[in-house]
Amino acid sequence: MTQPAGWWRRDKEGTGIWPHRGKVAITGWGQSPVDRRWDGVSMDKTLGAYAMYAAKMALDDAGLKPEDVDGLICCPDSMAGATGGSSAVWAPRPYFEAPYDSEDGLTIVTGGWLQKNMPGLTNLKYNPEQVPAIGEQMGMAAQAVAEGLCQVALVVYTAGNLQGRYRMGGENAGDTVSGNAQWTSVYGQAGLGYTTTGVMQEYCQKYGTTWDDVLAPVVVNEHINGLMHEWSYYTLHEPYALTIEDYKASRFVTYPMRLFDNDRPVNAVGAFIFTTAERAKDMKQKPVYVLNHTGGGGGPLRSSAPTLVEMESWVDRAARMGYEGSGLKPSDVDIFNPYDGYSPFLPISLESFQWKGAKKGDAKDFFNGDITVHGPFPHCSGGGNLGVGRTRTAMYIDGIEQLRGMAGERQVTTRAETAICAFAPGGSAAYLYLSNDITS
Amino acid sequence: MPKPIPVPDELSKPFWDAANEGRLVIHHCKDCDTLQHPPRPRCRDCGSENLEWKEVSGKGRISTCMVIDDGRIGRMHPDQPFNLATIILDEDPRVNMYSNIPGVPVRQAPEGAAVEVFFEEVSPTQKVPEWRLVG
Incomplete structure (x- = not known):
């Protein structure tokens, strides 16, 4: 069956509660170790090997075998691409023996590669090729299970970056620029980090604050939270806490954006198991139910550079849409793991989602309060990308663990019954709403 | 400072041609009197295709x-x-x-x-x- 592009996407206001609210559950997660780069030698640390590692871990967590999986939703993403996120095509030459005899398995991992190389994935009836990045991928998985395309979906998200840098190739390395880049790259503006910096500068002007005052405490807190995952980049490779002084002493990447406002490029893979709520009842772990998922872009860009007004309106809309479909109110949300691929996303999302009552301009005071996991406002308890590296999975893993009551050192001391998790860069509306209780 | 060289397309060519003549022109909707930049096939506000280049x-x-x-x-x-x-x-x-x-x-x-x-x-x-x- 061929479905229209974006068939899973919930991107409209006014559609009411998601019809499948609470009928899909997440029952397993897995995460490979997070490395800075693949070393080009260790065949047990390739992106492909890590995909199988994460998938097996997620299946074990759910108490399932590969043979139980009938849906594989694998996103062949690569972070090192030229301009748009496509594979950097940067694997060493010549290639290795099969299965590492092409880019597939080294710089990307497709569903086809995983099906062929992971033992036991023999009962797939749904293995789509066009899978979006993890924000919408999680929504796609929820919708696929809800609509009966599969009963047990294995979601695999690869964060490959052999180059260890973002988007330094392709047109960015050339003499000419075309398409949208003719309006931006001519002056050196080459991506979200720059537009986000401009928006945050406007934020500081409008709300009478400074970059470091708003962002230093929240970045430091994320690093602390990230160190409480055993698999995170910082736990494995730089196991010491960042301080406010470290943050303020760090070099600028795009002044006033500092090094620690940017997430580390990494090589890692995460995996998740989605199934029906009915089937989840008898599985190994306490089910974490999906209340809603949203996606799509925030809205049309008015001019060359997005403005604070635009960004706030896009994220405000994402919040309205998500709350509407989930049936939640801001005061119902216990765990809040928004996207932080650049730190300035954090004040915008906090205020748009009105988490813990935050209003426009409140982020500085909020982030300078007690946002630790054991305090009253445990913001980004998963540590986000800034705390673990750009896996884009910590938000989801933490949401699941918190709602299970299995977050260990990170377990919040406040109520943990509902969660919002996201990979939603810029004005993206890709948020996932979770709960451990659908009886109320 | 060496900058990347823009490659004009059908929509943007008048903008870059004007730049070569020392003029700054912006896409203007004749129906709703709105300026838009970068240029688009239709007006961002009213959807009209009745667009012109206006020197600012x-x-x-x-x-x-x-x-x-x-x-x-x-x-x-x-x-x-x-x-x-x-x-x-x-x-x-x-x-x-x-x-x-x-x-x-x-x-x-x-x-x-x-x-x-x-x-x-x-x-x-x-x-x-x-x-x-x-x-």
């Missing part, structure tokens, strides 16, 4: 200015750090353009300051709009 004053002001310390555009790496400012046009502050505001030292660009356009040669056949402080 080339006056504006600096909205924000960051500094590219560690950027992605290879051709500009030798000149890092450099300014990256957002300029809003006097005719309509909703219309913005980027600039490196040449001649202004990094981290010293005055936000809100008045600027005017000039045209910088990035190849023997192409000029691009740039902005400098007024007065």
